Amino acid sequence: MAEEHPDTTFPYPIPARYRCIRLLGQGGSGLVYKAHDQRLNRNVAIKFARSPSIVSRHRLVNEARLLSSVDHPALCRVFDVGEPEIPSSSLFMVLEYIExxxxxxxxxxxxxxxxxxxxxxxxxxxxxxxxxxxxxxxxxxxxxxxxxxxxxxxxxxxxxxxxxxxxxxxxxxxxxxxxxxxxxxxxxxxxxxxxxxxxxxxxxxxxxxxxxxxxxxxxxxxxxxxxxxxxxxDDLRQELSSWLNRYQSKKRIFKFAAANVTVAAIIVLIFVFLREPTTEHLFESYSTEQNHYEHALVFAHYSQHLANDGYTQQAADQAESALIHFDDLISDRPNKLNYHGKRAEFILNSEKLFSNAQLTTMLLNAINEFGETESYDDAPAAHYFLAKMYLGLARLNSEQPHLVERWKGSAAHSINAAIKHRPDVDRYRELHSEIRQYQSSGGTD
The missing domain is CATH 1.10.510.10 (Transferase(Phosphotransferase) domain 1)
Known part of the structure; x- marks a missing residue:
């Protein structure tokens, strides 16, 4: 049977400066009480080693040393370690009380x-x-x-x-x-x-x-x-930091758009009304999916406009927002080929905004999310988009011949599959010629 401990008195004698308030919790390694430090007039948490054994003492001292060696809001601060005053008492640690x-x-x-x-x-x-x-x-x-x-x-x-x-x-x-x-x-x-x-x-x-x-x-x-x-x-920390920064960038852009509401509203409404034959049920049918799609197109268009005018950093920020909306859109509707295709085309046209390594990562992730081409209603078009992404990878990695050969081969395989299904489509044949030309040039075109 587990040992019973009172909720409002300490289980072991400790200095009178600490007044017990209540038991906070207990586990295999110790008992934790909320207490009031009457000398410094502040609430603290006091942790007792569950028993006076060498193992329990070692654990508690080890924990105190660790907490005293680091300083971060995510780690509880340690104020003191108290030695037992009588043989039957226990080592204890005085900690910050977390409200x-x-x-x-x-x-x-x-x-x-x-x-x-x-x-x-x-x-x-x-x-x-x-x-x-x-x-x-x-x-x-x-x-x-x-x-x-x-x-x-x-x-x-x-x-x-x-x-x-x-x-x-x-x-x-x-x-x-x-x-x-x-x-x-x-x-x-x-x-x-x-x-x-x-x-x-x-x-x-x-x-x-x-x-x-x-x-x-x-x-x-x-x-x-x-x-x-x-x-x-630290690699995980950096990835989480990057995600948070992208989110904040997106919020800043929305604030910027709100400050320039006239221009932003005109752009959005142009896209919306071009897609809606009538306005009678426009706002009733404006779904979250459509919201993401319109925003993705607006940010993508604006990023290209800024890039052409030489505002590279601002363009990159807009491009990040476009990609966030494309990602969310595809998360919601993974089987809609048009969304995958629009994102792929945007990535392939963003060479001025991102490094080759960043674009390579984006394309690899896009291919991974693309899944099986036969799962789409228009399999030939799926093969076509896949071929475009593989060719893009080959071009981005032109200084690494082994990667170029791999991506060129994948691009050729995909476009051949598209042509096998639909030999009469001009864009399939044009891409086929482009891949063959790139192969014959050794990837240096």
Missing amino acids: GKPLSKLQKSMSVYDTVKVVHSLTEGVCLMHEAGYAHNDINLHNIMLRVEAENAPQHNKEAVLVDLSIAAPSSPASIQRDIYQLSSLLLFLLTKMKPEHFFQQPITYQGQIPSNLSRMIKQALSLEPNSRFRNC
């Missing part, structure tokens, strides 16, 4: 942005632990508190804090990968309430539950192939 609730008791789902922000902050904290030579080993919903400054603080002002580092240990390649896996599993669960094994059985990107770029990131972190995973925690 909030465990993440496991979160009633309402957070937005995608707030979820990524929370996991990004936790990842930053874990990165600092790794730099200090430790790994956490037990990142889960029950070990994370959402810090709130006030009871009614908005969700986006809540910070996540790892509150139990009792089984943290010196890091190793395996334990670092375990932390990355657990952080990614946490992100996946907060977004979808899904565990990793179900995630790989049901491709989320095609169900529109999370943005496709986040899906790719999670798949990489949870991959069973060691060479496919993130090399270290």
Whole structure:
């Protein structure tokens, strides 16, 4: 039977400066109480080693040393470690008291942005632990508190804090990968309430539950192939930072559009009215899908306009927003060939805005999401778009002959399949000639 401990008095004698308020929780490694430090007039959390054993003492001292060696909002601060005053007492640690609730008791789902922000902050904290030579080993919903400054603080002002580092240990390649896996599993669960094994059985990107770029990131972190995973925690942190920056860039662009509402409204309305034969039911039928599509086209058009006028950075920002809408659109409607084709064409026409490495990554991701050509209603057109993307990859990697040969071969295979289905389509034959010319020139045209 588990040992009973009172809720309003400390289980072991400690200095009188600390007044017990209540028991916060208990686990295999210790008991945690909310207390008031009467000398400094502040609330604290006091953690007792569950028993005076050498193992318990070692764990608690190890946790205190780790917390004192790093400083980040996602990690609880340690104020002191107290030695037992009598033989029957226990080693104890005085910690920052976190006002909030465990993440496991979160009633309402957070937005995608707030979820990524929370996991990004936790990842930053874990990165600092790794730099200090430790790994956490037990990142889960029950070990994370959402810090709130006030009871009614908005969700986006809540910070996540790892509150139990009792089984943290010196890091190793395996334990670092375990932390990355657990952080990614946490992100996946907060977004979808899904565990990793179900995630790989049901491709989320095609169900529109999370943005496709986040899906790719999670798949990489949870991959069973060691060479496919993130090399270290900082790589995951950078990917999450990049996603947050893209999101903020998108918000800034919308604010810019709001400030220039006349121009933006005219552009959007032109696209909408060109697609609607009448206006009678225009707003009734304006769906989220259509919203993404119109925005993607507007941002794509505006980015090309800025690029032609020499405003490269502004054009790149607009292009990022266009791609976000294309990604969301394809996540919602993965079997609509037109959306894949529009995105592919936009990427292929954005060589002024992104590096070859960035464009290569975009095309590889687009091909991965494209799936099987025979699954589309217009299989020949699917082969055609696939051939265009493969040819684009060959051109982007012209300095790496082995990659050029691979992509040229894939492009030729795809366009031949399109022509086999529809030999009378001019654009298929034109692309076929373009690929053959590129092959005969050795990839130097």
